[in-house]
Amino acid sequence: MENSPKKLRLATIWLDGCSGCHMSILDMDEKLLEITPFIDVVFSPYVDAKEFPPNVDLTIVEGALSTDHDIAIIKKIRENSKLILALGDCAITGNISAMKNLFGSDAVLQKGYFDLADINESKKYPSQIVPKLLDKVLPLHEVVKVDYFLPGCPAPYKAIYEMLKALIEGREINIYEYTRFGK
Amino acid sequence: MENKKIIIDPVTRIEGHAKITIDLDCDGKVEDAKIHVTQYRGFEKFCEGRMYTEMPAITARTCGICPVSHVVASTKAIDEILAVTPPQAGINIRKIINLAQILQSHTLNFFHLSSPDFIYGFDAPKEDRNIFKMMQTHPVMAKDGIILRAFGQKIIEELGGKRIHPTGITPGGAAKKIEESQKEMILKEIPNAMKIAQGALKYFKENLHKFQKEIDSFATFPSLFMALINPDGTLEHYDGVLRFIDSEGNILEEGIDPQNYKDYIGEAVEEDSYLKSPYYKPLGYPMGMYRVGALARLNIASTCGTPLADEELKNFKALGGGKPVLNSFYYHYARLIEIIYAIEKIEELLNDDETISETVRRTSKVSKNRGVGCSEAPRGTLFHEYHVTKEGVITAVNLIIATGNNNLAMNAGIKQAALAFVDGNNITDGALNRVEAVIRCFDPCLSCSTHALGIVSSKIEVRDHNKNIIKVIERN
Numbered sequence A: 001m002e003n004s005p006k007k008l009r010l011a012t013i014w015l016d017g018c019s020g021c022h023m024s025i026l027d028m029d030e031k032l033l034e035i036t037p038f039i040d041v042v043f044s045p046y047v048d049a050k051e052f053p054p055n056v057d058l059t060i061v062e063g064a065l066s067t068d069h070d071i072a073i074i075k076k077i078r079e080n081s082k083l084i085l086a087l088g089d090c091a092i093t094g095n096i097s098a099m100k101n102l103f104g105s106d107a108v109l110q111k112g113y114f115d116l117a118d119i120n121e122s123k124k125y126p127s128q129i130v131p132k133l134l135d136k137v138l139p140l141h142e143v144v145k146v147d148y149f150l151p152g153c154p155a156p157y158k159a160i161y162e163m164l165k166a167l168i169e170g171r172e173i174n175i176y177e178y179t180r181f182g183k
Numbered sequence B: 001m002e003n004k005k006i007i008i009d010p011v012t013r014i015e016g017h018a019k020i021t022i023d024l025d026c027d028g029k030v031e032d033a034k035i036h037v038t039q040y041r042g043f044e045k046f047c048e049g050r051m052y053t054e055m056p057a058i059t060a061r062t063c064g065i066c067p068v069s070h071v072v073a074s075t076k077a078i079d080e081i082l083a084v085t086p087p088q089a090g091i092n093i094r095k096i097i098n099l100a101q102i103l104q105s106h107t108l109n110f111f112h113l114s115s116p117d118f119i120y121g122f123d124a125p126k127e128d129r130n131i132f133k134m135m136q137t138h139p140v141m142a143k144d145g146i147i148l149r150a151f152g153q154k155i156i157e158e159l160g161g162k163r164i165h166p167t168g169i170t171p172g173g174a175a176k177k178i179e180e181s182q183k184e185m186i187l188k189e190i191p192n193a194m195k196i197a198q199g200a201l202k203y204f205k206e207n208l209h210k211f212q213k214e215i216d217s218f219a220t221f222p223s224l225f226m227a228l229i230n231p232d233g234t235l236e237h238y239d240g241v242l243r244f245i246d247s248e249g250n251i252l253e254e255g256i257d258p259q260n261y262k263d264y265i266g267e268a269v270e271e272d273s274y275l276k277s278p279y280y281k282p283l284g285y286p287m288g289m290y291r292v293g294a295l296a297r298l299n300i301a302s303t304c305g306t307p308l309a310d311e312e313l314k315n316f317k318a319l320g321g322g323k324p325v326l327n328s329f330y331y332h333y334a335r336l337i338e339i340i341y342a343i344e345k346i347e348e349l350l351n352d353d354e355t356i357s358e359t360v361r362r363t364s365k366v367s368k369n370r371g372v373g374c375s376e377a378p379r380g381t382l383f384h385e386y387h388v389t390k391e392g393v394i395t396a397v398n399l400i401i402a403t404g405n406n407n408l409a410m411n412a413g414i415k416q417a418a419l420a421f422v423d424g425n426n427i428t429d430g431a432l433n434r435v436e437a438v439i440r441c442f443d444p445c446l447s448c449s450t451h452a453l454g455i456v457s458s459k460i461e462v463r464d465h466n467k468n469i470i471k472v473i474e475r476n
């Protein structure tokens, strides 16, 4: 990676995922130390930036879209990122996050906040300050253009490493050597 | 001046997403503060109709940080339904994997998420407060964190088949026996892991004096504590009975069978958070506030049962002067002691001949229609309750997630910190970082508790009573 003159402005975000794909990024272990000199992490749960910044080279997105705010943020990400990488099966297909689509948001809310609650004084689902659940959880590409798809549950750390390395070096790789859906 | 509201959104360097609101009165003084967990996935609903055999793999996906805890609680609930007792080797394999996860998760909180605050201070520029900056300025410490976390993850991968969402823990026991070569590989890495863990503990203790104000006001108050414990009073993460103690250390309930958790724990819904608030039923809501996790476990246990951890436990207990330690800042301390305990215990279990015996699993058929699985996750006590038909189809699920248990205490804690540090007329980044740092003490796994997600904004919105934004303050 010696020849890469400019640092990659990298953002990572988890939407409706389990954080497993973000943990898989950390599972690169010592390879993280090899990668970090070539990246600038400008937005991520691992850093303290609060607003999605402009001119991001690559945004890695974990998780599906399941609230009105997810939709707003993914559009903002698209406007401000050259490339979007959908990391893991939830971002690509909805996966486990979309299992609630079989029932719809009313049924899952009814279960959690009425059937399985001892006290609910307001007699309502949580609705103040919190974002609104979409009735159907969506994969990213239903709402924005996605440039790369890296499947797996989670996307394996080896695949993440090879992908990042290729992007930093500006070359193509065949990612299916390293991962597949459901892996 | 009108009443205002400060919003920190999203809360960062925690495992999940949430936002915090701070209400100010007319003079700019803090009136109230709350954490709002902002996403909900509905596992309890969508698992209905699945086969019980799918539950470990599905519920693991509630959380990528502590999937092992979910797999353990899930398989224990199923063991109960199958009325099967796993062979000792199977139990030991589960325990080792579980301890490896506690180790990696505590390491993640200490090194990757919280230590930037200890190294650079709570008032450091926000661009600096992260692990990537640490890699530049404190490369040895950053690398230590990576290696220690990797040690835990590699054990999970070796014995569980995969680092995240492992498949090696199955109903009735474990999927595969431990090979001699695996045992040797893990044992070989133990001395280095212990060296790193003790180094972290030393660093933490040497720097504690810098944080007296935080120690005093980061969720420092009386509350109940709950944890699993062995009947002889030693620390336990896999099995045992439930115990509640009060802030004086009195045992409120002894020897509660986790199958009966519902007699003691109720859940309340708040309108402005997707995270429900569990409470101790005999005291009601919200009086029945209790804390769980490493601090609770070490307050409740009389010993760890391993030599090095026990040595440090004495110093920890001395902070409470014979009573429970009430300062949530010491969750960090408790986690570091538990890391040392986990390393010692993994070594002990690996050297137990039972652990590498051939039979690791027993099979059985559905014999009961209800089962509760309970374990101590890194962040506290976790419950999975399933109801099944005699064919094994799930008809009802209830999950109480470790972090959820701390919801009332986290809210009380951020209010206390906001009162101590936030001045509405001069809002500083350091003050707001401290309010977030209270949350980091609890190490909440919000992705697991409901799947939390905040809208992203660096701004603090100041709103009047009608929630109209009257002023926007940039976070920096």
Ligand code: SF4
Pocket (backbone or CB within 6 Å): A016, A017, A018, A019, A020, A021, A062, A063, A087, A088, A089, A090, A091, A095, A096, A152, A153, A154, A155, B061, B064, B164
């Ligand atoms: S793809 Fe799997 S590991 Fe990744 S967020 Fe979804 S459930 Fe978690």
